[in-house]
Amino acid sequence: MLGLVGALLALILGMQGVYLNLSKADLLSEQIGMRALNVAKTVAVIPELVDAFDSPDPAAIIQPIAERIRAETGAAYVVVGNRDEIRYSHPVPERIGGRMVGDDNAPALIEGRSYVSLATGTLGEAMRGKTPVRRASGEIIGVVSVGFLQEKVSQDVGRSLYLGWLMIAASVLLGLTGALWISMHLKRLILGLEPHEIARLVNEKEAILQSIHEGVVAVNREGRITLLNQSAKRTLGIQDGRDFLGVPVDQLVPNSRLQEVLTSGERQFDRELWVGDVPVIVNRVPIFNPQGDVDGAVSTFRSQQEIRELYSALKKVSADADVLREQAHEFSNRLYTISGLLQLNQIDEALALIHQEGRIEQEEVRFVLQHLKNPVLGAMLLAKMNTARQKHIQFELDSNSSLEVMLTQSGQDVLLKIISNLINNAFDAVRERPDVVPRVRLFFTDLGDQVLIEVEDSGPGVDPEALALITQQGYSTKPGEHRGIGLALVQRIATLYAGDVYLEEGELGGACFVVTLDKMQISHADVMEE
Structure with a gap:
């Protein structure tokens, strides 16, 4: 970038400088030529000089006049010649009387014109102004040639152009300095990176941003x-x-x-x-x-819910390890019991004990299938029942519960979130009263225009006036991090689906949360019409 800007700036200023200086050189050369011509015209009309042409020795009169004017004007020479081009004056006295050289006198002597020419004389190449010398009658009797040596003209032009070239050089230097500053400034802004490095970093950043969770x-x-x-x-x-x-x-x-x-x-x-x-x-x-x-x-x-689920999963892993140890100990005791019954030849009692466990689980599955048409919700409830047994909590599903409506995918997700959060809160609440048998009861129905869900527990209960507070995001009555999310989520979902959350006095002695939802918003419309 520095090289490109510097080269472009130097090229533009250089081309402009060459053009302007060449134009100025031509103008100065033209001015010097016009100066020579004006001096020649002035000399040609001096009366003394004109009258001297009729004297016996014109050079004696004309030479002093010409030399005086040459010295005053700075010309290289002021030469006066007659019609035969014989010199009457010359800076080198020995050349007076000789013939003028350059072969450029004809327009003045023959045509009577005044002009500027560039020719080579006895002193070298010169810019010469020529004009005819006339009598009062207008007769051409001679010619005046005033010359400035071309070498001297070039030196004068060079001195005149020196300042211009100096300014151009200063401009180029200033431009290069500015280009250097700009490049260093841009380098700092882009942290010293090259373009290909910037492109790679942009691609890496985009890939990272799109891949993170x-x-x-x-x-x-x-x-x-x-x-x-x-x-x-x-x-x-x-x-x-x-x-x-x-x-x-x-x-x-x-x-x-x-x-x-x-x-x-x-x-x-x-x-x-x-x-x-x-x-x-x-x-x-x-x-x-x-x-x-x-x-x-x-x-x-x-998602805070993801964080909470991760926290719950980690907590559940620890809890499951304890439960597995308890189950291993419990099943070990039952195996010892069955082994003892077999040793006592009490085969019927041993078989009854074996079938008892399977019968309990089968009854739970049959009960859930009878009251729930949605298999996903049923699977979730069976999992909660199994969790309750592991935690020694009496989990009851009200026999009057029924959910016959065909749920949409979003409706299924809504009920999963609401029921799961309410049951989890109830499981946590019953632990706060170790002196009471832990019990949780679930009731749901889709009779009418709403789906109603009721979860009751035997915990310490909640003040009804605190309902607005406990459904706020981040508020929780339980210690620890990642709390205060479940009830806030339930309240938000209920409001979104034209429902609400209520807190009632339960029969089990603890809290009883009731959630209502608009059935039309979570079920298929065609099923509702049927």
Whole structure:
């Protein structure tokens, strides 16, 4: 870049300098020629000089006049000759009386013209002004030739052009210095990277941004989106074909709060935010330019539900290990019991004990299939029943429960989230009262225009006036991190599907949460019409 800018600048200034200086040289040469001609015209009309042509010795009168004028004007020579081109004056006195050389006197002597010529005389090549000498009657009696040596003219022109060339050189030097400064400034701005390195880094950054699991949104100083990776699009529910680059971020995420970061320049970490019906954990960081001003901001976020599920999964792994140890000990005791019965030849009692476990699980499966038409929800409830047995919790499914409606995919997901979160909260609540038999009861029905879900537990209960507080994102009555998400998610989903969350007094002594949903919004329309 430096070489290109410097060469281009030097070429342009050089070409311009050559053109201007050549034009100026021609103009100066022309001016010197006109000066020689004007001096010649002045000499040709001196009365003394004209009258001297009729004297017996014209050179004696004309030579002093010519030399005086030559000295005053700085001309190389002032030569006066007659019609036969015989010199009456010359800077070298020995050449007076000789014939004028150059063969350029004819236009003055014959045609009577005044002109400038370039010819070679006895002193060398010169710029000469020539004019005829006339009597008062107009008769041409001689010629005056005033010359400036071409070598002297070139020197004068060179001295005159020196300043111009000096200014051009200074301009080129200044331009090269500016080009060097620009290249160094750009080098600093691009962190000393070459273009191919920048291209590689851009491609690497794009690949990294599109592959990470966290959503990334970047905005410029005006708050307009400049980057949106695939994870962010999935979280925000944006199809790949839609382009949101250049769109104000508040138009896509009204509560993004990135404008606060652009205004204050302060970082925000681990902030909670709802994106649609998804709770997320957000980090917001400003982008500063080299001058220290805020030039944009970047927000990264990840589903809080995913974090909670990961936390729950890790916790469940630890719990499952304890349960497996308990089950191993329990089954070991049962095997010893069966072995003892067989040794006592109590075969019927041993078979009854073996069939008892299988019968309990079969009854649970048959009960779920009778009350639930959706196999995914049924599988989830069977898993919760198994978890309850492992935790020694009495999990009851109300015999009047029924869900006959054909759910949409989104409706199925909604019920899975609501029922699973409510049951998990109930399991946690019953542990807080070790003096009471832990019990959880589930009831659901789709009679009427709504789907109703009711989860009751034997825990310590919740103050009805605190319902608004416990359904806020991040609030929890239980200690530890990653809390305060389940009920907030349930409340948000219920509101989204034209329902609500209620807290009632339960029969088991603890909390009783009731959730209602609009049946039309979670079921197939054609099934509803039938």
